[in-house]
Amino acid sequence: MKKFLYPLVAVLLIAPACTEEEKSGDLTQEEAQAVITNMSQDMESDVIDMVESEGVEAVMSMADFLLETDESVEFMRQGQSPVDVTAMISDIKGLGKAFAPKARRLKDVSPEEEEDFSFEESLGIYVWNDTEGYFEIEDETVDFIEFRFPAEGSTTNNASLFVYDLQQSEEELSAIDAALKIDNEVVASVDLEIEYGQVLAANKISLDLFLKPFTYKVDVDDSAEKSSSVSVSIAKDDEVLTYVDLSVDFKSSLKLEATKVDGAIGYRTVEIKGNIDLAGIEAAEGERINDYIDVKLYAEGSFVGDLELDITTDEEFDIFVVYSDGTSESLLDLLAPVFDEIEDILVETSEEVI
Numbered sequence: 001m002k003k004f005l006y007p008l009v010a011v012l013l014i015a016p017a018c019t020e021e022e023k024s025g026d027l028t029q030e031e032a033q034a035v036i037t038n039m040s041q042d043m044e045s046d047v048i049d050m051v052e053s054e055g056v057e058a059v060m061s062m063a064d065f066l067l068e069t070d071e072s073v074e075f076m077r078q079g080q081s082p083v084d085v086t087a088m089i090s091d092i093k094g095l096g097k098a099f100a101p102k103a104r105r106l107k108d109v110s111p112e113e114e115e116d117f118s119f120e121e122s123l124g125i126y127v128w129n130d131t132e133g134y135f136e137i138e139d140e141t142v143d144f145i146e147f148r149f150p151a152e153g154s155t156t157n158n159a160s161l162f163v164y165d166l167q168q169s170e171e172e173l174s175a176i177d178a179a180l181k182i183d184n185e186v187v188a189s190v191d192l193e194i195e196y197g198q199v200l201a202a203n204k205i206s207l208d209l210f211l212k213p214f215t216y217k218v219d220v221d222d223s224a225e226k227s228s229s230v231s232v233s234i235a236k237d238d239e240v241l242t243y244v245d246l247s248v249d250f251k252s253s254l255k256l257e258a259t260k261v262d263g264a265i266g267y268r269t270v271e272i273k274g275n276i277d278l279a280g281i282e283a284a285e286g287e288r289i290n291d292y293i294d295v296k297l298y299a300e301g302s303f304v305g306d307l308e309l310d311i312t313t314d315e316e317f318d319i320f321v322v323y324s325d326g327t328s329e330s331l332l333d334l335l336a337p338v339f340d341e342i343e344d345i346l347v348e349t350s351e352e353v354i
Contacts, residue, residue, distance in 0.1 A: 026324040027302045033334065035299040039270055040337040044344075046241055050234075055211030058180055058187040061152040062159065119145070119166040128157055151182045158183050169196055187212045195223070213237050225253045242267040251279070271298040272307070281309075297321055297331070307331060 027035070050056070125142060126135040128149040135147065144164045151159040165177040174196070179189035188211050195204035207218040219231040226249060233243040246263035250256070262275030272295060280292030290308045297304040305321040308328075319331040332339075 027299055027304050029323055029327060029329060032299050032304045032321070035270060036334055037337055039268060040340070042268055043338060043342070046236075049236070050214055053211050053214055055188040055214065058151070058182055059211065062149070062161065062180060065149055065152070119163075172196060186210070197223070226250045226255070228255065269300045272296070273298070274307075
């Protein structure tokens with residue numbers, strides 16, 4: 001039976017939803033299909049906008065500058081020799097690879113001589129010297145780290161990467177607060193907090209990532225003994241485009257076997273929400289399996305239909321939307337345009353990256 005449970009949950013995870021209050025009235029099958037078609041078109045536009053957003057372009061431009069400067073990003077302290085900053089930069093791992101410029105390990109500094117990264121000891125304003133081809137430390141009295149460098153197409157150091165806070169717990173990243181500014185305007189920022197359990201496994205994660213004009217929020221809570229929850233949202237300016245709000249109950253504290261999933265998942269004007277009694281499905285036989293599934297599909301705030309699981313004799317499965325008039329249609333077929341659009345976007349994006 002577990003063979004069908006994971007695909008069922010997967011459909012819930014990738015299905016879209018909305019944040020509107022539900023409206024009265026049911027959509028017909030034809031109206032629902034029209035909404036899905038429009039959704040696939042919106043998704044293509046949204047994904048392209050996210051990939052080509054001003055924030056992403058700024059971060060990638062910064063990464064290109066720091067990675068392509070003769071592979072010799074160095075920092076100079078006043079009156080001292082060049083300082084190896086590999087440890088300092090690599091430990092700012094919460095910013096991801098795009099935020100973490102690679103520095104060439106200076107030949108005169110051996111691994112034995114390197115010291116562990118210390119955020120407090122690295123505070124300062126580091127300014128790019130284009131003539132010499134390295135960063136110089138300009139001010140060590142500030143309570144943050146700032147890297148000043150030229151944004152793409154600029155002849156002045158009009159871009160700054162700020163690191164306001166960086167904390168580690170038992171050598172694991174526990175918090176980071178950073179921002180990228182161009183001409184004093186924030187174009188990207190990250191605020192990440194992680195709480196660890198007794199075995200250094202993250203049991204709470206809170207991420208707020210801004211890549212102008214999109215804001216990505218992720219909250220994961222795995223601290224309860226037999227339950228976990230996840231909340232994800234993507235917004236453009238003040239408009240929420242998509243969100244996930246799910247909670248999962250488990251049979252034991254080991255959290256190896258889920259017993260119930262409930263919540264909602266949304267994209268623009270389409271929503272799937274409800275709950276699935278996984279323990280009941282595990283024990284169910286035949287058609288009784290749908291007695292443990294209470295999941296509904298909404299579009300534009302109106303009820304579309306109930307979702308029911310159909311299992312064939314060869315243990316293949318499908319999920320059907322049962323409309324209010326009693327007719328039904330495969331949800332996978334209904335969402336096929338969306339899946340096709342996602343696949344096309346992923347292929348195009350990967351080809352552009354390669």
